Amino acid sequence: MKPETLFYIIIAIIIVSFIIDQALDYINAKHFNDPLPLELQNVFDEAEYKKSQAYKKERYKISILSSSVSLIATLLFFFLDGFAYVDGLARSVSNNEIVIALVFFGIIMITSDILSTPFSYYSTFVIEEKYGFNKTTRKTFFLDKLKGWLMGAIIGGIILGAIIWFYQATGKNFWLYAWGLVTLFTILMNLFYARFIVPLFNKQTPLEEGPLRSKIEKYASKVGFTLDKIFVIDGSKRSTKANAYFSGFGSEKRVTLYDTLINDLDEEEIVAVLAHEVGHYKRKHIIFNLFLAIITTGFTLWLLSLFIGNPLLSEALYVSKPSFHIGLIAFGLLYSPISGISGLLMNYMSRKFEYQADDYAKKTFAAEPLISGLKKLSKNSLSNVRPHPLYVFAHYSHPTLLQRFRNLKK
Ligand SMILES: [Zn+2]
Numbered sequence: 001m002k003p004e005t006l007f008y009i010i011i012a013i014i015i016v017s018f019i020i021d022q023a024l025d026y027i028n029a030k031h032f033n034d035p036l037p038l039e040l041q042n043v044f045d046e047a048e049y050k051k052s053q054a055y056k057k058e059r060y061k062i063s064i065l066s067s068s069v070s071l072i073a074t075l076l077f078f079f080l081d082g083f084a085y086v087d088g089l090a091r092s093v094s095n096n097e098i099v100i101a102l103v104f105f106g107i108i109m110i111t112s113d114i115l116s117t118p119f120s121y122y123s124t125f126v127i128e129e130k131y132g133f134n135k136t137t138r139k140t141f142f143l144d145k146l147k148g149w150l151m152g153a154i155i156g157g158i159i160l161g162a163i164i165w166f167y168q169a170t171g172k173n174f175w176l177y178a179w180g181l182v183t184l185f186t187i188l189m190n191l192f193y194a195r196f197i198v199p200l201f202n203k204q205t206p207l208e209e210g211p212l213r214s215k216i217e218k219y220a221s222k223v224g225f226t227l228d229k230i231f232v233i234d235g236s237k238r239s240t241k242a243n244a245y246f247s248g249f250g251s252e253k254r255v256t257l258y259d260t261l262i263n264d265l266d267e268e269e270i271v272a273v274l275a276h277e278v279g280h281y282k283r284k285h286i287i288f289n290l291f292l293a294i295i296t297t298g299f300t301l302w303l304l305s306l307f308i309g310n311p312l313l314s315e316a317l318y319v320s321k322p323s324f325h326i327g328l329i330a331f332g333l334l335y336s337p338i339s340g341i342s343g344l345l346m347n348y349m350s351r352k353f354e355y356q357a358d359d360y361a362k363k364t365f366a367a368e369p370l371i372s373g374l375k376k377l378s379k380n381s382l383s384n385v386r387p388h389p390l391y392v393f394a395h396y397s398h399p400t401l402l403q404r405f406r407n408l409k410k
Helices: 003-029 046-079 082-093 097-130 138-201 211-222 259-264 267-282 285-307 312-316 324-364 367-380 389-395 401-409
Strands: 204-206 230-233 244-247 254-258
Touching: 003 046, 003 312, 003 324, 003 389, 046 082, 046 097, 082 097, 082 324, 097 138, 097 324, 138 204, 138 244, 138 254, 138 285, 138 324, 211 267, 230 259, 244 267, 254 259, 254 267, 259 267, 259 367, 267 285, 267 324, 267 367, 285 324, 312 324, 324 367, 324 389, 324 401, 367 401
Parallel strands: 230 254
Antiparallel strands: 204 230, 244 254
16 A cells, blocks of 8 residues: 555545534534423523523534634644654654654644643633633643643653553564553552542542431442442532542542532432442442453554554655654554444443443432432533434433433333
């Protein structure tokens, strides 16, 4: 195959995936004005529903603009030999392939993040602000960015550096070592994310003694679940939107409740949300997802090992000197349709898991408080209660409010 052919295959992948995304957004947006389904009429009153529609429209517009700018920037970068230019820049810094790769990715990541920052700034300080969601200060916004970059540089740098080092030392077999390292890292992240990463961004405090804590403990002991680590996180530092999640496993398992959730829901509803989270754990969704992520990583790395030595990958991006990092970029782009399809499967499975967790909450606690809790959460975040089924199929990791409502009412 000629390098130009591969170049145009990559361009086609980028353009087709842009078109698919835009088409999905468009058919979804066409239904923003649909009337509320009967079962959900008590979620929004007339004025609130109007407000939620206006909110969705504003977000849709900014997303069209931002993805178009990103597409144009990407295409310009490809057609103006951007990769060769950045590769040259990185090579002027060092002769060490690992350092070159790290500088190369650093430049690409930071540039693309800077390009997207005006849009996230506008979303946060104009749109979210206008609808009363935003609580972030400009200082927090930019500090978050800096911390994100720093963390990406450290974690990404160590992993990428090690993978290239494995490649230099073991050739084609590097993927096995890389798989081992990424697996170890994934497990550690799952275990210690809440303990070591979250505190960089938020304050977490143990849920204080009181009626809520005793209700939670009573439920947990009823279903035979050790739950001594219940934390409240200051989500209200950034947004009024509420959330709760479960993380870790074994003795590191813990539940994190947003302070906004405690504000918005009553105690019964919070316990119901928690019962749903316990359901994920009891049904082994957490271990299953971890296992699946490890298998997927192994497959991807193995596939990468088959192609990475081929100079065609670098030539396709018009970089004359073949290298691991350019090969990795080309491979990543060619692999994106496959990861798109596996993403669809993961979303499908995730939605199944949500039903199972809801069923668990219904069986071990009650359906009504979960329904009313979910309704409140939808209302308070002005979420889309009428997404298009195709859009749900492609993008939703959770069933829609209506689907969950019908399932819980069964
Ligand atoms: Zn869930």
